[in-house]
Amino acid sequence: MTHDPTTSACGEPGRLAGSATAAPQPPGRIGGQIDYDKFLDCVHCGLCTAACPTYLETGDENNGPRGRIYLMRSVVDGRLELTPRVNAHLDLCLDCRSCETACPSGVEYGRLIEPFRASQRRAEAARQSARNADWFHRYILYCLFPYAQRLRWALAPARLMQQLRLDRLLETLGVIKILPRRLQRMQSFLPRLLPGGPPLPEFLPALGPKRARVALFTGCVADALFRHAHWATARVLQQNGCDVVVPRTQVCCGAIHYHSGADHPALALARANAAAFDAAGVDAVVVNVAGCGSMLKDYGQIARELEPAQAALLAELGGLADKVRDVSQFLAELGLIAPRGELKLRAVYQDACHLVHAQRVREQPRDLLAQIPGLELLSIAEPEICCGAAGSYNLTEPEMSDRLARRKLANLLAADPQVIVTGNVGCSMQIQSALRQARRAIPVVHPMELLDLSYRGVAFSRG
Amino acid sequence: MPRVAEPIDEYLPTTPGELCRWMAENADGEQRPVYPVGGRTALRFGYPAAAPGITLSTAQLARVVDYPARDMTITVEAGIRMDDLAAVLKRERQRLAVDVAQAHRATLGGAIATNTSGPRRYGLGTLRDYVIGVSAVDALGRPFKAGGRVVKNVAGYDLCKALVGSLGTLGVITQATLKLRPAPEASALVWAAFDRLSLIDAALARLAVSSTRPMALELLLPGAATAIAAEAGLDLPAHRPVLCIGVEGAPHEVQWQIDELTSELAEFHPHDLVAVNALESLRLWFALTEYQVVSDEPLTFQASVRPSQAVEFAACADQLGISVQAHAGNGIVLGHLSDRATTLAAAHSLLAPLYDFVRRAHGVMTILNCPPDWAHGLPLFGDLSPAWELMRRLKSQLDPKNLLNPERFFGRTPRDA
Amino acid sequence: MTTTDHDVSRSAAGVGAAFLTRLESIFGEHGLIRQPEELLVYECDGYVIEKNVPDVVVFPESTEQVVKVVNLCAEFQVPFVPRGAGTSLAGGCLPVGGGVMISLTRMKRILEVNLRDRYAVVEPGVVNLHLTQHLKGTGYHYAPDPSSQGACTIGGNFATNSGGPHTLKYGVTVNHVLGAEVVLPDGSVVQLGGAVEDTPGYDLTGLFVGSEGTFGVCTRVTVRLTRDPAACRTLLAVFNSVREATQSISQIIGAGIVPAALEMMDQGIIEAVEAAFHFGFPLDAAAVLLIEVDGLEVAVDDEARQIIAICQAGGAREVRQANSPRERQLLWKCRKQAFGAIGRLSPSYCTQDGVVPRTKLPEIQEFITAVGQRHAIRIVNVFHAGDGNIHPILLFDERDSDQVRRVLEASEEILLKCIELGGSVTGEHGIGVEKISLMHRLFDAHDLDVMRSVRQAFNPGGLCSPMKMLPTAGACGMEHVMQKRPGRRAAL
Structure with missing residues (x-):
């Protein structure tokens, strides 16, 4: 291609x-x-x-x-x-x-x-004429999301503001309220940005006896906002005897495009990814973001829907889709090498819809977390109900999104957790935003981050 | 004690068909009030008859119609004596899991019409849970049925429920189909006497999360405890308030529960604790059931409160010199007034604090028995809720000429609230 | 939702503008639906053969609002029908005569939970499973568990006296309802029963349960809470013949064991369920029994052993026990979602809900097989076997009109056979509009007269849920609709 x-x-x-x-x-x-x-x-x-x-x-x-x-x-x-x-x-x-x-x-x-x-x-x-089209939506969709690097730049002021705690000040002062409504909304959704570290290298070798060779999908938003989770994921895979390749030419999964009707651009991204990932050469294409994972798994279906006549395309995209695994699904199938480091924490696991419903990955992350010594996994009410993040939904349907965020937060807080664990960028942003508005300081982390800490024997610190 | 305007004639139909014809003739002709009776054990429930009429006895309608034991259902005519029914079921190691007092006299039809129950209602429910089909004859002589012979059935209105506890005011029950249970292999009662009622209250709260699954949670104040122990012919500690807990099941299951209950109750320091096993337990179950019913006392009442209020209510009644037995797990408290209450006025003043209690507790108090000339001076069914208007409408729909037990529920002037 | 004169004339086909204006003053723009494009989804429930669009749907949030709409309906003589989650399989929520649909989905508060006194008070829109989830960890639960429990409401369960697999031991909805607040068609609010037992007078609560919304609208339900079983054992017995399976059921019951649940699935269902959930069912088995016993830890193993012995003596080739809660959950999921899985066998299917005495299961089973052969219709079976409640599922292709005719004939023959064997035409789905024509096969004219009289006491004007449950006097009850084709449907 x-x-x-x-x-x-x-x-x-x-x-x-x-x-x-x-x-x-x-x-x-x-x-x-x-x-x-x-x-x-x-x-x-x-x-x-x-x-x-x-x-x-x-x-x-x-x-x-x-x-x-x-x-x-x-x-x-x-x-x-x-x-x-x-x-x-x-x-x-x-x-x-x-x-x-x-x-x-x-x-x-x-x-x-x-x-x-x-x-x-x-x-x-x-x-609609091009002039009347929704510039904001298009700018976000077509100029920022596909490009991790551009996203990182775009978010740089936010990162800086957060590091200087200026955003908190602004929020307190209400200055943010004068921003255009939706930029303001985006601002409120940005998680507390941690220094994500350098980009992942193209290859990370297995530690110990080699058990598998996997490719890691890093995506766009996730690579911009959650690079630390990618590092953690890669290290956990290494610990489990996996060679990890991170193809440089990979691009956005195309989910946001597809879901907002830009299906052919989405298909183009899918093709680019199929070219970037040598599906046949790895045991699995591992994804640690639920939304991207379910999009990648749907590549074959989408090709069938949009280009039913193109057999080669179907085979190519279907071949990639068949290799895609959520990281917890992959580790559960592989058999986790039990981590040793104790993390004495009361944790809740928040199901990402695109994991539990779209990919039917429900027990695996819980099973993995349960193997961390000292970790107590609490159950919550309505675990299957969406937090309201849902891709760009929190921008397009703000009222319902907020209602669902409050509902989710109430259910999460009822369990009185010390840490909230979720396997999706969107959920993480939504919950962090809801926590900030409720003035509650509970860290929201990816399951791989906790596993990583346990492997490394590093104590968990709040914040 | 003769009732006011005692019905004089008696009619004993031998088949439901005959009964229908007779009822239709009466409705079209003389329109005399009809008073259905079974074993005549509960005739004092409700308001006394105002006019003479005909006593309709179901004594000759006592056949077993169908007993497919493997289906665990039985269809019988309503006049069957409870003892006879139990004997039939016992042959198949089954039972109707409802306690009925005076079972040698009481009939199934009467038990249904009065919604009789006993100690086991805590674990096993009441007749409304077991009557799955009925046939009856209405006041105009129309036979009707509802439900069926299968344990699960939602076709049509569940008129079984309307007839359970209807005191013979909606129709004459001629036949019923019952859901049955296997008879337990063994049963036992733990009889624990406590120094104070408050300890029993605490123990009951604990038992709400017991690792056992009791069938009965009975509270007996000393008067009742003494009488019940005597009736059972057992030498049991009865000078203090007693909590009596019934369990059933396989022998080792029963034994395990006795041990577990003993240890669960230990923290409430029972003064005495006795496990009553085997044949003795059967006598005690019997005595607990029989004590509920009317005997020579001038007045018997049943209060319904929430289970958590039962001990407090019982204490209140006890202080008034009333002998008290409570199905504590259900919040049902039965009280028998002593002979000291010789006048309506005395009964009134004695009961006043209890009426206050049930009003505060959103409960209700029903007079099960009193001298007929007191009946209109007491709120036999407690404070009448708006639902009573609906009940009147139901009665007049099914008995438009008001022939069946015309006063029983609504008194002499049914249009006055 | 803004209102213009144009809108009014468009949606006011069945009800007048004055009525709608008054209704809007009660419910405001967010509490009412009157646009045709939004009313469409309310034209049917889980039963899709007959459809009728209501004139307006209202979403009361309180008893007071229910009273107001009911009073208004009385004033304008507009019929109304209550609706919960709309999962009825018998057209229980079908607004036959149009009018107002009262959707109770916004009355969904759990108002009180009292463990010591073993009851909870809930609004009718509370989803069945949400109550049990709310009680998780307390040691108590709400026992009726219809297969639709994840969606259906307590109010709907109350109206239809819902069952479920565990009714075998624990009873149906009516056995777990202590009382209810209801709004009668004359607008009066009446409390029936309540948190205390044995309230004097007639058991109107018991009568109201299962009246399929024809007596009034329930606005609060007081339900009995049940202790969680201390222990349970879940068994799967595999048989090479259906007769051996059904006979083993009788043997188990005959041995004096009351399992918490006793379900049967035949080969056709096993095939579909295995394709959907990959449990590992043997595809060549003729039938499996799913048996659950619960009780004290000291008792369940004995009972399980007895059941295993009975099944083996009865010809079971294998009896497995669920080894973990997860395995048990999966088994139950297979059972509860069995109907949905049927979509994998056939483009269309039709489910019946007959009941026979449980000893007649072999007989009805053989009859069903014969009917299927005679009409050349494939029929697969899933039974609440312990209760004798059968759900034969007739597979067909709705594009083939001759098949459709044969399915209807076969269905009727099966239900009439159930009656002949001493059973009923509905164990849990209700009469609704679907089986109204069968009422006179079960009941004679007197029975139906008396039932009409009872309805008259509650609903004298007939505005509440008209043309449901009871056939019109002196007619077959199907005047308003002719059943032409069976539908694709799921069932419980």
């Missing part, structure tokens, strides 16, 4: 917006490209409803999975127009896929809402 995403699909914002405007209307109705049988899988039993965060919050079936499937299907059937009200109900979906876990019929809700939204966004884009 010679396609280079950095110069085509995700080049300058102007170009992209232009290409979106120029894109032809999707053939037929909105959602027309969805495999209709996937709608029929839903037998309307309603067992999904209470698993849905937005249904729990509103009690309205229009905001529940069964209702949304009904709405989408009615639009596809031509029974219903895609009015602003209908749009609002669909937009309010977090795509957390908690409903898929609850569904006994195996409905692939994600494979309904995501393509539906993609076609919805394409139709919108076709209606």
